[in-house]
Amino acid sequence: MTDTQKTALVPATHTTPPAKFSHGVRKGNILQVAGQVGFLPAVEGRPPTPAGPGLKEQTLQTFANVKAILEEGGASWDDVMMIRVYLTDVDHFAEMNGIYNAYFEEQGLTQPPAARTTVYVGLPKGLLIEIDALAVLG
Amino acid sequence: MTDTQKTALVPATHTTPPAKFSHGVRKGNILQVAGQVGFLPAVEGRPPTPAGPGLKEQTLQTFANVKAILEEGGASWDDVMMIRVYLTDVDHFAEMNGIYNAYFEEQGLTQPPAARTTVYVGLPKGLLIEIDALAVLG
Amino acid sequence: MTDTQKTALVPATHTTPPAKFSHGVRKGNILQVAGQVGFLPAVEGRPPTPAGPGLKEQTLQTFANVKAILEEGGASWDDVMMIRVYLTDVDHFAEMNGIYNAYFEEQGLTQPPAARTTVYVGLPKGLLIEIDALAVLG
Numbered sequence: 001m002t003d004t005q006k007t008a009l010v011p012a013t014h015t016t017p018p019a020k021f022s023h024g025v026r027k028g029n030i031l032q033v034a035g036q037v038g039f040l041p042a043v044e045g046r047p048p049t050p051a052g053p054g055l056k057e058q059t060l061q062t063f064a065n066v067k068a069i070l071e072e073g074g075a076s077w078d079d080v081m082m083i084r085v086y087l088t089d090v091d092h093f094a095e096m097n098g099i100y101n102a103y104f105e106e107q108g109l110t111q112p113p114a115a116r117t118t119v120y121v122g123l124p125k126g127l128l129i130e131i132d133a134l135a136v137l138g
Numbered sequence: 139m140t141d142t143q144k145t146a147l148v149p150a151t152h153t154t155p156p157a158k159f160s161h162g163v164r165k166g167n168i169l170q171v172a173g174q175v176g177f178l179p180a181v182e183g184r185p186p187t188p189a190g191p192g193l194k195e196q197t198l199q200t201f202a203n204v205k206a207i208l209e210e211g212g213a214s215w216d217d218v219m220m221i222r223v224y225l226t227d228v229d230h231f232a233e234m235n236g237i238y239n240a241y242f243e244e245q246g247l248t249q250p251p252a253a254r255t256t257v258y259v260g261l262p263k264g265l266l267i268e269i270d271a272l273a274v275l276g
Numbered sequence: 277m278t279d280t281q282k283t284a285l286v287p288a289t290h291t292t293p294p295a296k297f298s299h300g301v302r303k304g305n306i307l308q309v310a311g312q313v314g315f316l317p318a319v320e321g322r323p324p325t326p327a328g329p330g331l332k333e334q335t336l337q338t339f340a341n342v343k344a345i346l347e348e349g350g351a352s353w354d355d356v357m358m359i360r361v362y363l364t365d366v367d368h369f370a371e372m373n374g375i376y377n378a379y380f381e382e383q384g385l386t387q388p389p390a391a392r393t394t395v396y397v398g399l400p401k402g403l404l405i406e407i408d409a410l411a412v413l414g
Contacts (some may be wrong), residue, residue: 030357032358034393035392104158116157120259121260130393138165250284250301274282
């Protein structure tokens, strides 16, 4: 009997990670999404570029980037247990929550929403939000 | 055969989350507690209000809030694998550790204590500590 | 039938945690490594002392400390699903990535690299990096 394999989840449209890590991994029924930011789909010869101009566009692109990894691993938002939101500015909390609620309303979840932690940290210049997620497949 | 269900863990005394997320979720043997802060039990018509006046009261209320979610999901502190502590001030580290140790001494754990990471971040005004937790049920 | 046990993973060379938490825990196939920093192996009578003088030495010592816990639990880097990197300074990102890549190159992974999130937070004085990790054994 062979061990369970760990599979890298690397959507074709994602920019290359800045180091030797996977955008997502799945092993058995556990799927971990790496910290995603609001980078637009990769364009050859262009450095990673965040959606803009504001928090809303970055957040929605970040969600899209997380979702693409979930789907690459055969999962959906319904499987997500934990969403970690990193913001750079406490004053973005209310706006982010509005974007968050509208987004998940549209996703039509059939299971309860994931747990969440939001904290305020530093991020590389130009990035307003980063999100990672842990999913357990059913 | 139906998929494993994800269950929302929402203690009756908890304040409503500020967005569409669950205070805790359980799926199979995995239980994730969302970031909890030191909000006192909800009182209708009163905005979420942290215990006070100091770090000790907030920390103990935060622990109580985490514990209520664990229990809602059929778990206890003994099942917790990871505790993430977010403080706003490095100078609170020693005091928090003292509160932490005394609290877990009183809980009478029968299994080894969870792993922990503590980092210093920004939190909304008035909050000194936030804690989330990952548990694996036995 | 007894419940699955939670086992504490406490390498003999590690400094004592500053509070009642375990450097690592394993329960079933889940292994969680607590936040590790670049402390050199413990020397009796000496307070915990980070490797130095720079980011490279601290990072490599931190990796060694994480790895010792993984091995104590019967795991290896190949089992790691998620690595959380906490830096204190955005300007350390590129250097850390170089150290990270060289380190994992040397480890000779046979499975895809873990997912990763890097954020910038406060850490106790003298510490430049903290890392924790979640592993799923195969």
